[in-house]
Amino acid sequence: MRTTRRRLLLGGAASGAAAVGAVVAVATGDEGTTPGETDRARLPRTDRPARQHAWDAVVHRDAHGNGLPPKHHRLLLCDLAADPTPARAWAAEAALRRVERVVPDGPVGVFVVVGWGPSWFRRLGATSPIPRPKPLSDVEAPILDDPAAILHLASDDERRLDAVERALLNGVPLRGAGDTDLRGLLRVRTRRTGFVGAGLPRARQRGTVGLPTDRPIARKAPLYMGFQSGLRKNQATEDDVTIEDGPWKGGTTMHVSAIDLTLNTWYHGVDDAGRVRRMFAADRTPADVARHPTGLDNPEDVDLPAVAKEHGVIGHAQAMASVRRNGRPRIIRRDFDSADGDAAQVHFVALQRSIADFEATRTAMNAAKAVNEQAGVGAQINNGINEWITVTARGNYLVPARADRICPGLPGWSA
Numbered sequence: 346m347r348t349t350r351r352r353l354l355l356g357g358a359a360s361g362a363a364a365v366g367a368v369v370a371v372a373t374g375d376e377g378t379t380p381g382e383t384d385r386a387r388l389p390r391t392d393r394p395a396r397q398h399a400w401d402a403v404v405h406r407d408a409h410g411n412g413l414p415p416k417h418h419r420l421l422l423c424d425l426a427a428d429p430t431p432a433r434a435w436a437a438e439a440a441l442r443r444v445e446r447v448v449p450d451g452p453v454g455v456f457v458v459v460g461w462g463p464s465w466f467r468r469l470g471a472t473s474p475i476p477r478p479k480p481l482s483d484v485e486a487p488i489l490d491d492p493a494a495i496l497h498l499a500s501d502d503e504r505r506l507d508a509v510e511r512a513l514l515n516g517v518p519l520r521g522a523g524d525t526d527l528r529g530l531l532r533v534r535t536r537r538t539g540f541v542g543a544g545l546p547r548a549r550q551r552g553t554v555g556l557p558t559d560r561p562i563a564r565k566a567p568l569y570m571g572f573q574s575g576l577r578k579n580q581a582t583e584d585d586v587t588i589e590d591g592p593w594k595g596g597t598t599m600h601v602s603a604i605d606l607t608l609n610t611w612y613h614g615v616d617d618a619g620r621v622r623r624m625f626a627a628d629r630t631p632a633d634v635a636r637h638p639t640g641l642d643n644p645e646d647v648d649l650p651a652v653a654k655e656h657g658v659i660g661h662a663q664a665m666a667s668v669r670r671n672g673r674p675r676i677i678r679r680d681f682d683s684a685d686g687d688a689a690q691v692h693f694v695a696l697q698r699s700i701a702d703f704e705a706t707r708t709a710m711n712a713a714k715a716v717n718e719q720a721g722v723g724a725q726i727n728n729g730i731n732e733w734i735t736v737t738a739r740g741n742y743l744v745p746a747r748a749d750r751i752c753p754g755l756p757g758w759s760a
């Protein structure tokens with residue numbers, strides 16, 4: 346029997362008549378769907394890729410072929426503004442497509458990615474394809490986000506990005522687009538903003554808590570910690586992170602964490618060489634990093650306890666490499682820095698085939714087996730970059746293929 350999304354939802358309903366009833370109530374909501382109102386054929390056309398997470402073909406690249414992330418980002422965590430009905434889903438999908446008709450894809454325009462949290466699937470009475478978030482180290486107590494939906498908007502052009510955000514979620518029309526208002530379906534609960542790219546962290550340094558006040562961040566640094574991240578050899582590919590079969594084929598999963606940075610001792614207590622040892626690997630030097638602009642080799646079979654014993658420190662990328670698959674990391678990093686609330690932060694956006702892949706990767710960052718008091722390696726101290734980061738929030742999302750990006754699994758809409 347072919348598994349359709351609707352069958353999955355009904356089959357996965359929690360238990361008994363109450364749960365099935367919940368699904369039916371959503372399906373037949375009395376919101377006045379008139380004939381043809383949910384007809385997909387009447388939606389505006391979109392020529393964006395089938396995968397929402399397909400950015401690689403259009404991002405800018407540096408001289409070495411590393412993808413350069415869009416410079417400006419918004420993460421909008423949303424509650425449902427009303428009962429989800431096929432008519433409201435249709436209107437929301439039409440709104441997104443109208444935006445995409447007048448704004449190009451990619452960093453010159455705006456990337457639009459929509460994800461759905463476990464609470465969305467609970468609302469349908471369905472089994473969620475993604476687990477609820479949980480703390481992923483002994484030293485963190487994050488807020489566990491579970492909004493219905495999340496929007497990730499990204500662009501090199503901050504004014505255009507703001508215009509798209511206002512058009513979708515503030516009711517401010519976008520010239521030539523028509524009705525682009527998502528507020529019939531979604532209401533923003535939490536807004537996170539940020540940036541990545543040469544010079545942007547330095548420009549935000551003054552007045553941002555968590556950064557040194559007496560030492561400028563390097564002029565060309567794309568991130569507060571001073572290094573370029575997401576190097577070509579050390580990212581998963583978009584194929585790697587795409588769900589291969591089942592009802593969510595063509596989609597991916599997204600983990601979004603918020604991380605506070607406290608970088609005074611990163612810049613004062615550690616010199617250039619020490620920062621490279623902690624960010625990359627215990628036996629690497631600034632010259633090695635400069636010689637390998639597409640990424641250092643990060644061997645999977647490294648004996649981290651032996652490294653800790655020998656060097657008294659282990660590297661962040663070195664620890665993460667232990668969970669590589671097919672010679673590559675399991676996740677695509679699309680993180681960016683932030684000065685939200687005037688505090689230095691990272692909004693860490695990671696894409697992977699399953700949330701289990703993220704959890705394995707994040708657990709590797711704890712490098713528990715490398716902890717060795719005699720050698721001076723603790724859970725935080727001399728253990729990659731753990732000393733300087735504090736995770737404050739985590740959330741897990743399904744990012745469906747573009748065709749199913751609104752109200753995935755809503756009976757009568759995407760069945």
Ligand code: HEM
Nearest residue numbers: 570572573574575576579640643662665666674691706707
């Ligand atoms: C919070 C601030 C963080 C910064 C500034 C940072 C920066 C970096 C840098 C500079 C690299 C090496 C350059 C490269 O290969 O691209 C790297 C590698 C990596 N990072 Fe991070 N990172 C951070 C947090 C995280 C987190 C939270 C995760 C995931 C849980 C993560 C996962 C990885 C992975 C998978 C690699 C590549 C490892 C490999 O080559 O196998 N990073 N990071």
